[in-house]
Amino acid sequence: MAPDRSQAHAEDRPVIACLLIVGNEILSGRTQDKNLAYIAKGLNEVGVQLREVRVIPDVRETIVKTLNEVRYAYDYVFTTGGIGPTHDDITSDCVAEAFGVPMVRDQAVVELIASYMKGRGEMNEARLRMATFPDGYELLPNTISAAPGYRIDNVFVMAGVPHIMQAMFETAKKSLKGGKKVLSRSVAVGLGEGTIAEGLAGLQARYRELDIGSYPQMRQEGFKVSLVLRGTDPRLLDRATAELMQILRDLGGMPVEEPVDSPQGEAA
Amino acid sequence: MAPDRSQAHAEDRPVIACLLIVGNEILSGRTQDKNLAYIAKGLNEVGVQLREVRVIPDVRETIVKTLNEVRYAYDYVFTTGGIGPTHDDITSDCVAEAFGVPMVRDQAVVELIASYMKGRGEMNEARLRMATFPDGYELLPNTISAAPGYRIDNVFVMAGVPHIMQAMFETAKKSLKGGKKVLSRSVAVGLGEGTIAEGLAGLQARYRELDIGSYPQMRQEGFKVSLVLRGTDPRLLDRATAELMQILRDLGGMPVEEPVDSPQGEAA
Numbered sequence: 400m401a402p403d404r405s406q407a408h409a410e411d412r413p414v415i416a417c418l419l420i421v422g423n424e425i426l427s428g429r430t431q432d433k434n435l436a437y438i439a440k441g442l443n444e445v446g447v448q449l450r451e452v453r454v455i456p457d458v459r460e461t462i463v464k465t466l467n468e469v470r471y472a473y474d475y476v477f478t479t480g481g482i483g484p485t486h487d488d489i490t491s492d493c494v495a496e497a498f499g500v501p502m503v504r505d506q507a508v509v510e511l512i513a514s515y516m517k518g519r520g521e522m523n524e525a526r527l528r529m530a531t532f533p534d535g536y537e538l539l540p541n542t543i544s545a546a547p548g549y550r551i552d553n554v555f556v557m558a559g560v561p562h563i564m565q566a567m568f569e570t571a572k573k574s575l576k577g578g579k580k581v582l583s584r585s586v587a588v589g590l591g592e593g594t595i596a597e598g599l600a601g602l603q604a605r606y607r608e609l610d611i612g613s614y615p616q617m618r619q620e621g622f623k624v625s626l627v628l629r630g631t632d633p634r635l636l637d638r639a640t641a642e643l644m645q646i647l648r649d650l651g652g653m654p655v656e657e658p659v660d661s662p663q664g665e666a667a
Numbered sequence: 668m669a670p671d672r673s674q675a676h677a678e679d680r681p682v683i684a685c686l687l688i689v690g691n692e693i694l695s696g697r698t699q700d701k702n703l704a705y706i707a708k709g710l711n712e713v714g715v716q717l718r719e720v721r722v723i724p725d726v727r728e729t730i731v732k733t734l735n736e737v738r739y740a741y742d743y744v745f746t747t748g749g750i751g752p753t754h755d756d757i758t759s760d761c762v763a764e765a766f767g768v769p770m771v772r773d774q775a776v777v778e779l780i781a782s783y784m785k786g787r788g789e790m791n792e793a794r795l796r797m798a799t800f801p802d803g804y805e806l807l808p809n810t811i812s813a814a815p816g817y818r819i820d821n822v823f824v825m826a827g828v829p830h831i832m833q834a835m836f837e838t839a840k841k842s843l844k845g846g847k848k849v850l851s852r853s854v855a856v857g858l859g860e861g862t863i864a865e866g867l868a869g870l871q872a873r874y875r876e877l878d879i880g881s882y883p884q885m886r887q888e889g890f891k892v893s894l895v896l897r898g899t900d901p902r903l904l905d906r907a908t909a910e911l912m913q914i915l916r917d918l919g920g921m922p923v924e925e926p927v928d929s930p931q932g933e934a935a
Contacts, residue, residue, distance in 0.1 A: 439696030
């Protein structure tokens with residue numbers, strides 16, 4: 400199943416990524432993840448498509464096994480969570496085990512963290528763990544709280560706290576080699592999905608290069624549907640969007656194009 | 668790897684579940700998932716532990732393969748998304764393929780949907796798809812928009828729209844056979860994670876039956892940490908929480924117990 404990653408950046412092949420969210424607090428429902436959408440959108444900006452996300456617990460065997468499964472199947476893997484100083488922060492140890500490399504201490508990071516800690520607390524063994532990385536790492540600076548994330552091969556290891564993750568991800572993004580960017584158009588209409596379905600299936604059949612999705616939303620006044628067209632060719636998107644508007648008008652709807660990142664979007 | 672599910676409800680074995688979120692709109696970052704936390708908490712109420720979540724695209728091979736992987740590895744599997752009337756709603760077809768069963772039409776559901784549609788739109792082929800299920804299904808009623816979800820073996824197939832998913836899930840929950848319920852306690856303190864780490868690791872070592880997590884949050888006034896203890900034995904939780912409070916006081920902190928579902932919770 401593992402693609403030949405030497406082909407990864409061929410013009411015509413999509414560049415694909417997987418996100419591993421490591422954290423019992425997400426699986427217990429205590430914490431709402433805020434990183435998935437940020438990473439998905441950021442990747443798309445540089446032509447990388449997020450194709451899978453797994454939320455897994457803070458369990459060593461699970462993290463190691465999952466990482467080794469996905470790092471061969473995707474061009475890039477991103478992890479969030481589990482790189483702090485406490486006993487439940489085991490992601491880096493698991494990454495080292497997955498790659499079969501030792502953990503090594505980075506003296507410059509020791510000094511960075513020591514400097515950040517001045518007036519905040521003492522340097523200790525726990526904090527030194529955040530200066531220790533799987534051999535082969537390249538740092539992803541953390542402008543918020545000093546302790547960096549890192550890249551090893553095609554895996555980017557980042558914090559779970561959203562502001563810190565974002566700082567690391569912005570550096571990570573610069574090193575990605577993406578393919579064609581996926582463009583989106585979105586059309587909203589006050590028709591039922593079942594009314595639109597046949598025309599929409601026909602449109603999808605005529606535009607196989609596009610991915611057309613239908614996302615209903617519940618409103619006080621009834622259902623509203625957002626129809627989203629995605630693809631890499633802007634002219635094809637223009638044509639398909641115009642056809643879609645006509646199909647919806649013919650069905651008696653009053654379609655309006657809407658911003659792609661509609662905040663009212665709900666899962667279908 | 669597949670556990671013997673005949674043992675699933677032995678008192679001493681945790682009952683575990685996996686959630687598959689099917690949807691390109693989540694992977695593109697367009698839509699923020701709102702179902703994970705709801706399902707996680709609901710499962711915990713009946714003694715079922717959510718152990719893995721996968722977000723996968725609307726791709727037939729991926730859905731079939733993933734479903735067949737997880738339905739043997741977990742006691743229960745829940746899916747959200749992809750059971751509407753449009754061409755991109757392929758979850759039920761994939762479930763049928765995964766189980767190797769035909770799709771069958773349910774005449775009572777045809778009439779239910781037809782009745783719901785009166786005054787809203789016409790009954791057509793697309794809407795009839797929502798009355799067609801993999802053979803062996805048991806319905807999960809949908810009090811919001813008529814078209815039901817269903818259960819087949821240990822897999823519960825639900826809508827993606829949160830209100831509709833919730834209606835289906837509340838029925839699903841009643842049929843689950845859970846194990847011991849996981850209880851939680853949460854303590855907040857204004858100390859750095861690195862300061863707490865050693866004492867916390869010691870506590871975790873003394874209470875191996877508990878799962879102790881440390882979740883930092885960024886605030887204007889600096890970092891705050893929530894320490895969450897989880898386990899099935901309330902007396903053990905009481906003791907460990909009391910010890911934790913003392914550890915934090917000895918470090919100069921002013922710990923306070925907080926509601927477990929802290930809305931300020933962030934990923935670690």
